[in-house]
Amino acid sequence: MRLSVHYDVAIGSRDEAKACSSSECTVTLLRGRGLSCSCRGGGNQEVLDVSDVVILAIPFKHVRQTIEQLSGFEGKIVISPVNPMARSGHFYYDPPAEGSAAEFIKGLLPEEARLVTAFNNIAGNRWRAIDEELDYSVAVCSDDEDAKKTVMDIVNSVSRLRAYDAGPLAVSSIIESITPLLLNIARFNKMKDVGVLFR
Template identity: 35%
Template sequence: MEIALLGGTGDIGEGLALRWARDTDHTILIGSRMPEKARSKADAYQTQLTERGVEHDVEGYGNEEAAARGEIVVVSVPPQYASDTVEAVVPALDDGDVLVSPAVQMTRDADGFHYDPPAAGTVAEAIAAAAPAGIPVVGAFQNLAAGALTDLDNDLAADVVVTGDDGDAKEVVRSLAEDITGIRALDGGPLANTGVVESITPLLINLAMNNEGMHDLTVRFQ
């Protein structure tokens, strides 16, 4: 499968790219607004994987070309740019593609981080509003700390809650999440349920900030 990571040059994009490249034989397409930056980041990810003796397929492209090639398109950009980023790649999306939102919109003040969803209800729903009809959106990975993914020596034991209205799309993303060693993916219901998943992330960051040894917390429901 070909997985495109729009803004795959950033933190969560790097983490997902390295884990999928290490744990699967999927092709990982790093996207960027600047194709040269994507190629350079892809090279850096390849070097890391090669040093570990891992076979991989990581390539760098502009966001639009990554979206055109990818069947799964992860919108891994800051939440306030998610809708514009999707709108910019709409011509590149084909029937059967699936958009994935890992995004969480938060504010920060002296007390810590606060959930601050956009007018659409959630970032996932804002992405759905920007997406063409017929391209399903799935919420996933919002509660995975990038640092927990990028440290490939870290043994993950994390749950990923997957939300969406298209059962087939949700199952594809659930299965892709579980392709990453140490991840269990759980069905969180329809896309309208994404808010409760997104809202867990500021809690995780506040816990990490206020408690020793809780850096890069992940969630496990048991």
């Protein structure tokens, strides 16, 4: 919803009908607010084929299976918002042996894919509250400087989000691990959708 006002968005799913339905909801909701948008749905492979930038909005445990069923990531910018977490009383960061979800994903993608970590610390509920501003900082890291710049421009196009260059992809574990911290702060202080603002 937030991105389709600025970019041609394609929503991918294992179930094409579900993606088309999500896309129709997006268009109806935005047009109802007098906003023009560009959004369509499709199967994951079809959407990957037509995309320059791909957001892997998938739970960590399903990342491997999803990526291995797809082909054609070469040359594409791939954004990982993926946070490997677990819970036992409190939330904790639970990274794979590679050190972070992003570094794990890097090992699954072809060398020519341009991986960027971003959007890890914004609650989904805030994205969905379309009539409210998103007033957060977004840490972005990558080993590909041009891809990082493109993703930072995308971040800065959305509401009041502000992108910050956090350095190379190796910083991903730090960015990803902020999310369980935010969830614990929300839980133990009876807050909702706690986020990050750098100043």
